[in-house]
Amino acid sequence: MAVFIIALATAGCGSAKDQGEPFKVGVVPAQNKGDMQHAMDRLEKVLSHKLHRPVEIQVYSDYQGVVEAMKYKKMDMAFFGPLTFVQAAEKMDLKAVVTQLIHGSPYYHSYIIVPKDSPIRSIDDLAKNSTQLHFAFGDINSTSGSLIPGIALTKKGVFKNPNDHRFKKITYTGSHDITALAIQHHKYDAGAIDSAIYEQLVKDGKVDGKKIRVIWKSEKLFQYPWAVRSDVDEATVKKLQEAFLSVKDPAILEVFGASGFTKAANRDYESIRKAAKAAGRLEMK
Known part of the structure; x- marks a missing residue:
């Protein structure tokens, strides 16, 4: 879920000497920053x-800040988008431990959406008319808002990268809710979005689903991982998993579009790693 990122800070978080220190938690929202607090x-x-122990949560402005904080051991756990996770895992040792459930399932999709009255009915229509269309991706580091739809459009022969494509224009909105609202109001002709976030935006009445149509749906994608650095001890990992799996509060779950949480592992993101590698989006160690 372009995406929220949450990170728990301080190196060696399971050691006795750290028990009085707070976890510093960073959040990069996929939706409006103010909706998260x-x-x-x-x-x-x-x-x-x-x-x-105390936990402090702070909202960050972008993915890169959290990745850098993890890299320099200023944080111990982060809630990554799948693409950001596999990219970060090429630079440091990370372990996925938890992910969210959507309607009881740990999967979501990438959607391509258009205004309801658009003549574009499919991804083939989109490709055929690309030179006349303004297309919106989300954050460039988003799995569902950039990587996966970008690969689909590459296969259709209309997109290679932001500087090499056959669209009239391409924009990176930076946020799923911005993409959805822009499509609703005809600012762009088509856009890519996280299915779970889109459905939550419609449910919450933040976008009008009657004014938007889905024209393409990706294969299943494993939900956003909560990952720890490899030096986080197993006792702390277990407590973190127990904490997230115990969450029933609708106020927390709804900002993730989630019905709950479940355990995750690095192998769950192998398909994303392969897709990122094929798209030239991995910076190897």
């Missing part, structure tokens, strides 16, 4: 209770 206040309490 109430849920994050509640999440702080859940994590603090289970870890028996």
Whole structure:
């Protein structure tokens, strides 16, 4: 889920000397930054209770800041988009431990959406008329808002990269909710979006689903991983998993478009790693 990112800070988080220090948590929202604060206040309490230490959550502005913080061991756990996770895992040792459930399933899709009254009915129509269309991706580091739809459009022969494509124009909105609203209001002709976030935006009444149509749906994608650095001890990992799996608070779940959380592992993201490698999006160690 372009995406929220949450990170838990301080190196060696399971050691006794750190028990009085707070977890510093960073969030990069996939939706409006202001919509996150109430849920994050509640999440702080859940994590603090289970870890028996204070937790501080701060909203970050982009993916890269959190990746760099993890790289330099200023954080111990991060909630990554799948693409960002596999990219970061090429630079450092990370272990996926938890992911979210959507309607009880740990999967989501990439959608391509258009205004409801658009004559574009399919991805083939999109490719055929590309030179007349303004296409919107989300964040360039988003799995569902950039990587996966980009690969699909590459296969159709209309997109290689932001500087080499056959569209009239391409824009990276940076956010799934911005993409959805822009499509609803005809600012762009078509756009890529996370299916779970789109459905949550419609459910919450933030976008009008009657004014938008889905013309393409990707294969299943494993949901966003919560990953720890490899030096985080197993006792702490277990507490983190127990904390997230215990979350029932709708205020927390709804900002992720989630019905709950479940355990995850690095192998769950192998298909994304292969896709990123094929698209030239991995910087090897």
